[in-house]
Amino acid sequence: xxxxxxxxxxxxxxxxxxxxxxxxxxxxxxxxxxxxxxxxxxxxxxxxxxxxxxxxxxxxxxxxxxxxxxxxxxxxxxxxxxxxxxxxxxxxxxxxxxxxxxxxxxxxxxxxxxxxxxxxxxxxxxxxxxxxxxxxxxxxxxxxxxxxxxxxxxxxxxxxxxxxxxxxxxxxxxxxxxxxxxxxxxxxxxxxxxxxxxxxxxxxxxxxxxxxxxxxxxxxxxxxxxxxxxxxxxxxxxxxxxxxxxxxxxxxxxxxxxxxxxxxxxxxxxxxxxxxxxxxxxxxxxxxx
Ligand code: IPD
Ligand code: CA
Numbered sequence: 001x002x003x004x005x006x007x008x009x010x011x012x013x014x015x016x017x018x019x020x021x022x023x024x025x026x027x028x029x030x031x032x033x034x035x036x037x038x039x040x041x042x043x044x045x046x047x048x049x050x051x052x053x054x055x056x057x058x059x060x061x062x063x064x065x066x067x068x069x070x071x072x073x074x075x076x077x078x079x080x081x082x083x084x085x086x087x088x089x090x091x092x093x094x095x096x097x098x099x100x101x102x103x104x105x106x107x108x109x110x111x112x113x114x115x116x117x118x119x120x121x122x123x124x125x126x127x128x129x130x131x132x133x134x135x136x137x138x139x140x141x142x143x144x145x146x147x148x149x150x151x152x153x154x155x156x157x158x159x160x161x162x163x164x165x166x167x168x169x170x171x172x173x174x175x176x177x178x179x180x181x182x183x184x185x186x187x188x189x190x191x192x193x194x195x196x197x198x199x200x201x202x203x204x205x206x207x208x209x210x211x212x213x214x215x216x217x218x219x220x221x222x223x224x225x226x227x228x229x230x231x232x233x234x235x236x237x238x239x240x241x242x243x244x245x246x247x248x249x250x251x252x253x254x255x256x257x258x259x260x261x262x263x264x265x266x267x268x269x270x271x272x273x274x275x276x277x278x279x280x281x282x283x284x285x286x287x288x289x
Contacts, residue, residue: 015098016127017138019156025099026139026154029123029240032075033143033150036068036105036121040112040145043067048113059185060109065089068105068121076101086130088236099138100130102239106145108212117146122214124239132238132261133254140240142214151218151244159221159247166248169223171271174279177226180208180216184232192289193231199283217241220267221248227268227276231285238265255281 017025043064050060069089076085084095087103094100101123106112108119124140139154151166153159159166179200183193201207208225210216213233219225221244238260242252251270252260255277260266264286266277280286 016136016155017099022139022154022157025125026141026152026157028079029101029125029139029141030143030150030152032072033121033123033141033240035075036071036123037143037145037148039071040064040068040106040121044112048115050113054185056185056187058110060113061089062106062109062113064112065106065109069103072101072103072105072121072123083125084130086235088234092130099125099127100135101125102130102235104214104236104240107142107214107237108210111211112145116211118144118210118212118215119146120144120212120214122236122240124236124241124243126239130235132233132235132242132265133259135235135239137239137243137246140243142218142240142244144215151221151240153221153244153247155243155247157247159244161218161222166221166244167223168220168245168249168269169226171269172226174204174272174275176205177268177272177276178205178208179276180210180219180225180228182209182211182213182216182230182233186289188289189232192287193285196280196283196285200279203279213237214241217245217250217267220250221245225268227266227272229264229266229276229280229285231264232262233260233265234262242267253277255286 052061069087082097084100086092104122112119121143126135142151216228251273254264
């Protein structure tokens, strides 16, 4: 008689860093993000050009996206050689420590290209699988390059903007909430996002499309947006902003009880997220395009 095959064991969850290490990781995330910000500020050409395009003709990469990520990776190789690195421009380099740095070398590339001052370097560090549905966010920094505003957070240690502790707005009804969102780069996705937006707009205070998801999440953390939702966010758009929003008291989730991720991310005070996520689910905002 043949016995049933042994079930594949589920890997043990990666151990979370202790508070002193969380503090050190937060400080390093900030040093990295500020250093890449200095590079962008001091070496950008007067007129930024597109170096390549990605998912569509309107999804640009500039020479500075590439240079900023290369710079961040070089600093990580020096300071954290055993950690993994996942970056928007150069993909995943797995590590052995259970921690992965998740990098957006310029979030808000279209703003950067046009000289609209809402773009940022986003440096997050997560434990476990580097996938928003499975990771545990540990620490992060979002550094707004044009004006230097710098947001940081470490798990269990609060969220700060340049030393000031952040707290999300108290929950208010959706009808009087200011909601941030963003759109993908493909026409089909945008058509679907436009349909959802048309139904949502009459039911909220107003909508903002600022153009940097990382900064949007920091705005929720500081209260200059009440909430944010977006379909299609990648791990690097979310990693640092997610821990900053959580540490400021936000709930970060997907629809229908799922975690935030590429299907949908909804961020804000718990009651607002509850109301917004229910409405987005009714509108089929996470459905295929
Ligand atoms: C984009 C920005 C934008 C969001 C898009 C992202 P990128 O990132 O965060 O606000 O709406 O979904 O792809 O391309 O500027 O790094
Ligand atoms: Ca991005």
